Amino acid sequence: MQRGNERFVSGTPRHPRQDVERREELAVGQEPHAILFGCSDSRLAAEIIFDKGLGDLFVVRNAGQVVSSSVVGSIEYGVEVLKAPLLVVLGHDSCGAVAAAIAQSEPDAAPLPPHIRDLIAPIAPAVEAVPVVDGHRDPSAVGRAHLRDTVAELLDESELLSEAVAAGRLGIVGANYRLLEGRVVPDVVLGLPA
Template sequence: MGVRESVLPAPTTRRGLLRWGALLGGGALLTACGDGDEQVVAPGAVQERPEEITDPDQALELLRQGNARFTAAREQHTAHTVRRRLQVARGQHPFAIVLACADSRVPPELVFDQGLGDLFVVRTAGQVIAPPVLGSIQYGVEHLHVPLLVVLGHEGCGAVGATLEAVETGAASSGTAIDSLVEAIRPAVERARAAADEEHVLAEAVRANVADEVAALSADPLLAEAVRAGRLRVVGATYDLDDGAVLFS
């Protein structure tokens, strides 16, 4: 995949990851809790669900339901109780990893109406993958046994827009670390420019960038093994800033 492959480190050994997990206390930080069905619940009232979710399809359905509540302004996780905080302090069992853009308008816990300990969130501008990002995701899959990985792009992404502008104007390197974002997103932007008209090129570039990241993550040996074993599902999604809806691809 060209540029995007270059940011992925060599496969991490299982032994090395296990040693790292032991040093970090086995990831015992948070647990999962929240809504598990479509029953109408008053805002702030949290329903219990199994402590650990291992089925990728069930995890995806929980995100779909949470986003539906968010778009309808019927959130269940607007309040975070002392009881829940103390509960998750004993250990974590998040049911989804969300690789999301750092944009302040796209907080995954709010977008999916989830609470403390429910999501393992990694955020960078344009949700660009770098070695520490991949390592964090591998940790979530290998040590926290998270069954679902979502790459969440969004409408009007500034990082994608800036890359599009740089490509169209032939802008020189800025000499800053921002250049690494531009180079990572550039392949998606160039494909979008070839496939879409001017009015829709940014939206197409956002979708192409998400697709590239899903492909890169799916090709990682550790994650690919988890997918083959049925322990992990990797999906892409885009968030609409106006109506709050998430469209899964």
Template sequence: MTDALAPTTPDAAFEMLMAGNQRFLTGTPSHPNQDAARRTETAPGQSPFAVMFGCSDSRLAAEIIFDRGIGDLFVVRTAGQVLGNEVLGSIEYGVSVLGTPLVVVLGHDSCGAVAAARAAVEDGAAAEGFVRDVVERVTPSVLSARAAGRTSESEILHEHIRGTVDLLLERSHLLAERVEAGQVAVVGLAYQLSDGTAQLIASRGLSESVTKVA
């Protein structure tokens, strides 16, 4: 099955993404854009409708949990969805070169990076090697959550997602300008491993009518 043309507005892209998640969690995926025709169609070039910046966790396969296919999502993944220059460059490439109208920060429950950062703050547990760099980049979210009296796993996760959305727009002038112009939206979603739901946690650039439905 091959879908119609990809959405070109932030609202339409978000609605298409969440419709796919709804199909996935109810066990009725349509597996769009996963056939030979789509493979041939996208071989000369790509036009994804969303940049998906998520955690590297093996249970967070974006094309599956949002029921999408070849050429739909431009996926960037790091442990704990932590930002670095390469990540920022990849996301900006998706927006400025490929023309995607939506950027998604995708976090999830039972995240090892978030748990390690929490343990570092609460117990002084230190990670080894370059894992420490990942933990250190998540730690500000743990500290920010604790300062606001938010100490549960879900509260810390949501704080990390919101903080990552804010950091993206703070560090990338390109993204901030396009959100301001109404060309791009940046959203944060929290995925639940047990039931497959993706909850909207942060939104910059979506219309109010869309966020209310989400």
């Protein structure tokens, strides 16, 4: 995945496995080599930023890469049924969900619609963990704290995932995507050889 991201960053993507033959090959099943859980932001399409093709990634996305029952179940399916050996949890800079969570921490914040409020509520601990400096919280620092919280929450919520990491069947990488550069930068690495 790192090599694919480097190709994307340098402007030399190969666009592998995106042809008719690959589509026909996948009609009978899938064997993705990684699961990607990331934000649904339109600026970071997983297959594009990692220069991957059809069937390479099992992708789960929602605004702010917030853990939910459906997210955990989808990731567990990728690990247990599809046997993917790698989970990448991908945050990014300039995340709207993180910005909304920061804004909601202000005493005079306007109320949000209930579904949006519930969606960003899990980001609040990361907001609180980042100190206010000159009247503001650094959104990048909040995003990184939320990424680490998300990885920890996935392991807390799923015995299957934590057992797979302990058994050496699953590696987890928490990473941040830099929108301007197109670069994915690892932040948390679990269960992978050094």
